[in-house]
Amino acid sequence: MILSDKTITKMLEEKRLVIEPITPEQIQPASVDIRLGNTFSVADETSTGIITLKNEIQYKTITTDTYLIMPGQFVLATTVEYFELPNNLTAFVEGRSSLGRMGLFIQNAGWVDPGFKGEITLELFNANKCAIELKAGRRIGQLVFAEMDDYALHPYRGKYQDQRGATGSRVFLDHD
Secondary structure (H helix, E strand, C coil), rough: CCCCHHHHHHHHCCCCEEEEEHHHEEEEEECEEEEEEEEEEEEEECCCCCCCCCCCCCCEEEEECCCECCCCCEEEEEEEEEECCCCCEEEEECCCCCHHCCCEEEEEECCCCCCCCCEEEEEEEECCCEEEEECCCCCCEEEEEEECCCEEECCCCCCCCCCCCCCCCHHHHHCC
16 A cells, blocks of 8 residues: 555654655655755776676765766765665655656666665666756655555665665675
8 A cells, every 4th residue: 555645744753654854845645755865976997897796896976965967877876865664664766757857767776675774875877968967955756655464574684774875786795
């Protein structure tokens, strides 16, 4: 079941769902607006020009209120908001249509697991032929919350728990 603004507000008031900072204007009829943070990361070039799944990737990370994402560029960014989801709630990350129409693709694997705590790392791609100026604090997308039929037996405790800032891939920690 998708949560309504009424339910989201109640959960926030009762501290069953944590979103900090948040303003009342961010709460929409069936979602919460998320804002772009001021941390951006780009993968460093490797000597071979190849990124593998087994080696840790190095990133150049900057903190700035304005970031110019160039045509064809991929960059990691973060949300202003910090989240703590209860063990019976999941969330879907959706980009804003207005930004998609500019050629800015916004992803994060699209899913936030029950039990997740941290800022959300966003994967941004500029598919336009022009650079796009990004401003920290601007609405970048929304979270749509869905209540699960029961509490998760194994809530999220993975390699991105408690992340802050634009967090790079940790796929090298996988055991498969």
